[in-house]
Amino acid sequence: MNSRHFLLISLPAQGHINPTLELAKRLIHAGARVTFATTVRGLGQIKAFPSLDGLSYASFSDGFDDGTKPTDDPNHIMSEFKRVGSQTLTNLILRLSNEQHRVNFLIYTLLLPWAADVAREMAIPSAFLCIHSTAAFAIYHHYFNSQNGMHQIYNSNPPDSVQLQGLPPFASTDLPSFLLPTSPHASITPTFQEHIRTLEKDANPCVLLNTFDALEEEAIKTVDNMNLTTIGPLIPDSSFGCDLFERSKDYLQWLSSKPTHSVIYVSFGSMVVMQRKQMDEILHGLVESGRPFLWVIRSTENGREEAEDLIKNKSEEEEQGLIVPWCSQVEVLCHNSVGCCVTHCGWNSTLESMAAGVPVVACPHFSDQTTNAKLVEEVWGTGIKARVNEEGIVEREEMKKCVEMIMGGGGKGEEIRRNVERWKSLAVQAGKDGGSSQEHLKLFLEKLR
Known part of the structure; x- marks a missing residue:
């Protein structure tokens, strides 16, 4: 060799x-x-x-x-x-x-x-x-x-x-x-x-x-x-991985200040360009959930500054949300404060969430993401696919409902968490x-x- x-x-x-x-x-x-x-x-x-x-x-x-x-x-x-x-x-x-x-x-x-x-x-x-x-x-x-x-x-x-x-x-x-x-x-x-x-x-x-x-x-x-x-x-x-974007440096300390499995991690990868209306709806849904969230919004994306302003206005005292331009996704998903991942369902993100034992809210946009979201919800049971309205937008109420279903105390969320732990174990064994x-x-x- x-x-x-x-x-x-x-x-x-x-x-x-x-x-x-x-x-x-x-x-x-x-x-x-x-x-x-x-x-x-x-x-x-x-x-x-x-x-x-x-x-x-x-x-x-x-x-x-x-x-x-x-x-x-x-x-x-x-x-x-x-x-x-x-x-x-x-x-x-x-x-x-x-x-x-x-x-x-x-x-x-x-x-x-x-x-x-x-x-x-x-x-x-x-x-x-x-x-x-x-x-x-x-x-x-x-x-x-x-x-x-x-x-x-x-x-x-x-x-x-x-x-x-x-x-x-x-x-x-x-x-x-x-x-x-x-x-x-x-x-x-x-x-x-x-x-x-x-x-x-x-x-x-x-x-x-x-x-x-x-x-x-x-x-x-x-x-x-x-x-x-x-x-x-x-x-x-x-x-060992590499980045095409500059990582932020402040997110690990912020994550460490949050309770176990309390944080919603939000990332739509390196290629999805989100409509401003969709960004607003997701942001309002996250804020209204009352749960802390870490959201990756690349510095080149429209709406980043407005999203940061809204977080400050809505949740300044609680430090509910943190927006970063890029991060090590594996590092974040493996942090014990993270309890849910809102994702575009790219294949890397799907595998990385599963291997870290983190359930997902799937918001696919294009390419194979739609196929992966189907598998996540109906085959592996490791998450929920967010439903869109007639404009193709995930509304704030839907985002809040999906997050609550996964992170709340209901039977569906418990089933999803059991499933993702099982797949995590099988991924490690493989x-x-x-x-x-x-x-x-x-x-x-x-x-x-």
Whole structure:
């Protein structure tokens, strides 16, 4: 294993980088060398690089290194990214092979299916690291596989629901949003089709899943023509992950001043841009709950100053709310004062909340978040999905009701807390020595020898 050199590539998004880096750490602990690469601009945005013997960093180009895109046409942007990315990734692999040890294996993440073609042309084996849920991947496979994929039919006549064996029916509103032809993000749909078709070119397609057997056993069974390997949850501790935003420094002291399991942690990730009206409704619901809350509102988001003013006006004496521009989510979720997480239900946030034993109020916006929210509420029972009005807004009364249901003394909240503790225990078991995910990773590496 000492001679094996893995190249791991990822888009420069918070939810892509951290699980990829956690996998890098685990590969290194198994005796491998790892180079982590993202785009030129993305590498420059990382605030601090985790340091580990055997880990190095590199970059490839997306064609827009200065961040300036000459067009708003998403199809042109993705096409250019594929063209330039393929060229510069090839050059990177050649350079690494000349300077250090030859790259023996490529692992790529979401929206980079062309990387597998580069690897194939260079006679390097590859694997797809799926950083969405297995249920979401199974839906992509259901849509796009070349044997009986339903995309062409669904594109002209979207389904009322999609049924995967062993799981509840997924209504159209539960599907990853970009699969719907009316979605503003439908331009990336061809890339997900390319993911499936690219894997099918491989005689033994390998997909590494950021999940664990017990959590998604049924979803794993629905994809029977690919080698699916569960290696999750890939959750870096607060000392090893990296940030694309500057962390605040005052939130831990504030959390430590609050009673056990009393704080509502609110975060909608690094990409959701919330409507001002939605922000106001959530804020009023939190204030009216009377419970302390820590809310991450990025400094670039509209409404941040107004939200801070409202907190001061409504709850100055009690110090009920604290707004920060960014924080270590794992650190916050593992703090004993946190009792609930209001989340967009990105896959990282879903896993991190579960692994910390924190129940959630799900407020999905787009992408796979809608699918994850369905699983949280109906399959795992680790939270509640907040209902929206006819404008798609979670109203303040609904937010207050959901928080009270989870954090209050009622039977539903107790059931959810029991469920999340059970899944927390199973996640820990999967990730420890001898656990299913550790054993799967070990077997994956043994097959490469």
